[in-house]
Structure formats: structure tokens, C-alpha cells
Amino acid sequence: MSEANEIKMGRAVTNAVDNESSPRHRWYPIKEGFSPTLVSDSLKELDESQRKSALAIEPFSGSGTAPVECTRLGVDCLGLEVNPFLAFVGRTKLRQADPEMLRCNRERVLLGLRNPVVSPLEDHSTFCEGNGKDKWLFNRNVLRTFTGGWNAIAECSSTHRDFLRLALVRATMENCNAYPDGKCLRYKRLKNYSCFNAASVIAKFEHYCDQIEEDLAAQPFTQVLSRVECMDARKLKNFEENRRFDFCVTSPPYLNSFDYSDVYRPELFLTGAVTNNQELMQIRLRTVRSHVQADWTAPVQNSFGVHYAKIIADLQTRREKLWTNRILDMVQAYFEDMESLLTTLGQRANPNALLKIAVGTSAYGGVVVPVDFILAEIAEKVGWELKDVQVVRRIRSSAQNWKHQNDDKRVPELRESLIVLRYPKY
Ligand SMILES: C[S@@+](CC[C@H](N)C(=O)[O-])C[C@H]1O[C@@H](n2cnc3c(N)ncnc32)[C@H](O)[C@@H]1O
Secondary structure, X not given: OEEEEEEEOOOOOOOOOOOOOOOOHHHOOOOOOOOHHHHHHHHOOOOHHHHHOOEEEEOOOOOOHHHHHHHHOOOEEEEEEOOHHHHHHHHHHOOOOOHHHHHHHHHHHHHHHOOOOOOOOOOOOOOEOOOOOOOOOEOHHHHHHHHHHHHHHOOOOHHHHHHHHHHHHHHHHHOOOEEEEOOEEEEOOOOOOOOOOHHHHHHHXXXXXXXXXXXXXXXXXXXXXXXXXXXXXXXXXXXXXXOOEEEEEEOOOOOOOOOHHHHOHHHHHHOOOOOOHHHHHHHHHHOOOOOOOOOOOOOOOOOOOHHHHHHHHHHHHOHHHOOOOOHHHHHHHHHHHHHHHHHHHHHOEEEEEEEEEEXXXXXXXXXXXXXXXXXXXXXXXXXXXXXXXXXXXXXXXXXXXXXXXXXXXXXXXXXXXXXXXXEOOO
């Protein structure tokens, strides 16, 4: 394992450090994203001839950081993303339109925003106030303003709709009474939420439209062959794409029991990607098994190398100290999913293809799971050549995963690493 000279306790390229300020990426940055710099720096590791015709793949596209950065640097990228809202975000960031025309269409949406419309979400769960609720996600005037604008976008030209939708969802989420915080939505600490209203949605919408227009003019994307497919990366085996890839920088869901599809519940409902909890559950079941709430099928394989064997034995001895008895299954299922994906990626790789996996370690019941080492071992087993495991960041672990059973009250340090691989193993 190599350690970069300066290992940070703070944020590193495995985090969305500069996404808020980078053109296109800033249209909808996400907390669990990585930095475009990780992608651009890694592309420099391809040799000249490889780069000329390189195809990149990103099985966990998220907000589209890799597809967008590859495209900016002239490399086609196939992105896969299971969450329909995030797939939409990634796709929209790859689109091009005339900024002047976008501005004309914006005016239509502003008319819609100024004419609020009753939202079908007003009676759904905790989306809106009423029925004695003491907390709700959106004030009624915010939801109605959103709906007025959303309906107006349907009247705009098809080339411009997605940009306007993205700006409107972002504006509405900034006017949400809660924000994503790790595995859940947390209510903002405010005396009251009256600062979120029609006027504040409109102001934010204008702001994000300005940003998009500015970036479309300053960083136009022409002849984009990159795309983002909304699909389960574990089904890549059956996916029709004749070309093999040369480059992949990716970050799978961490083994941290977070279910991000739940965190994106507001966006999924606002955009109509789901209309009820059953549909949301279908998305959750298509995600990598890194969480415990969804009732996924139990794993069957359990041979993932010596690091895995050791931590599974440790976890078993502490079974009754784990906060849910599904942790053991989840750990096994996670590596089963990742082994299957690493195998398929190998089958779809060109000789000397570069694969970098950004991942964090986890802790359960006092046992640190060295996800980076285990994935490195699995990758070698399925034919990849391990070049390095680079530690890029140290993190304090969540006390929840440690406090029940530690003998010495010490909270372990976790890390984020980059696993560097080439295909095949010679
Ligand atoms: C750590 S995030 C990736 C963030 C991305 N690198 C970025 O910069 O925005 C992991 C992503 O994997 C997605 N995901 C989880 N399971 C998946 C699956 N089976 N197939 C495709 N995507 C999946 C999640 O929805 C999430 O967006």
C-alpha cells in the first residue's frame, strides 16, 4: 500500500471538492461525488495512442463527474447510473444548447412560476404541511410554485427542457426544509421555514439558469458521443456495447449502509421518476447491496480472499453487538456484487485498460472492514493487475458503528483509498 506524501484528514480528490465551482459540474453537485480533477489527472496516465481512441466507462456515474470530465477532455464515456434522477443529472450536463434560446425559454417558465398550481404531492407523506404534521419537506407555496414552473417547462422547446428542469429542481431543493446529511434527510435548523417561498424559488431558479447559460457559452460540448444509461451496473454483462473500454475512474457506493436512493426521495418524486413508495423500493433493490433496509436476495458466494475471511470471522464473533443482524449478509452481498462487476469490467476491457476505484473503509461492531484491500484482492482474483492502493484521506469513523462493543473506547480511523489496476494481469 502506498501512502501519498501528504495524507489529508480533510477532503481530498475522492470528494466533491471543486464541483461547486467547475463549469457544468456545478449544475448539480452531490455530496458523495468525487472531484473532476481525479478524472483529468488519471487520464494523463493513458499513453498517447491509447488516449486517441479511448473509450471510458463509469458504472456508478452519480452526478456525472466522470462522463462530463471525460467529454470535456475529448474522451467518450459510457456512464451507468441506477437512480433515474441522477442519470438525468448526468445526461443534462452532457447536453448542448444555444444559451440565448435558453434564456428566451426561461421567460416562459418564469410566467409559470408566478402562477402557482396545486401539486399532486401535497398530500403525499411528509412532502407538505397539513394534517397536524409538525415537520414537512416543502412549504405549500414552494411546491405550488415548482408545479407551475414544471408544467410551463413542458411547453418549452425540447432542446431546452432538461436544462430548465435541472435548474428548477435545484432551486426547489434549495428551498426544501431539509438537506441530505449522510444517510438521511435532516431538517435545517431554523426558527421557522418561512424564508422558503415563491420568491426564493424564483430567485434561485434565475441564478441556476444564469449559471447554465454561462457554462453553455464558455464550455460548449459539440458532437458528444458520451452518454448516461439509467441501469443497474450489475447487468453490464448483458448490455449491448461493442466497444471495449480503456479507462474507468469510478466510486461505488461505500459499504456504509447508506441507501442513497432514499436520500434522493424528494428529487425522484418531484421529477415524477417515482410516484409511490413501491416504485422507490424497486430502485433501491437495483442498487449495489451496501445497505440493509431493502429486502434484497441473500448472497451465496463467500470466497473473497484472506482479508475478507478475517473480518467475517471477527464480525461473527461480535454478531450480537452489531446494530442489525443483516450487517453480515450486507458485507458478503457487497463483495459479491463487486466481484461480479469487476469480472464483467475485465471482460469488457482493452489490453492495458486503467481502472481506478475510489472507496472508503467501514467499521461495524468494532471491526474495521478494509474494503480497499478486499476489493484489490478480488480484482486480482478475476484477472486485474494490482498496481497500487493509494491512501488519500483519513476519516474518523461513526461512533454508532463502534460505541456498542469497543473494549478500549477507541474510535478507529477509517480511510479513503484509490485502488489502481490495469488489465489484464501478465
Ligand atoms: C459514490 S456515488 C458516485 C458519485 C459519482 N462518482 C459522482 O462524482 O457524482 C455511487 C453511485 O452509484 C449509484 N449506484 C448504486 N448502485 C448502483 C447500481 N447497481 N448500478 C448503477 N449505479 C448504482 C448510486 O445511485 C450513486 O449515484
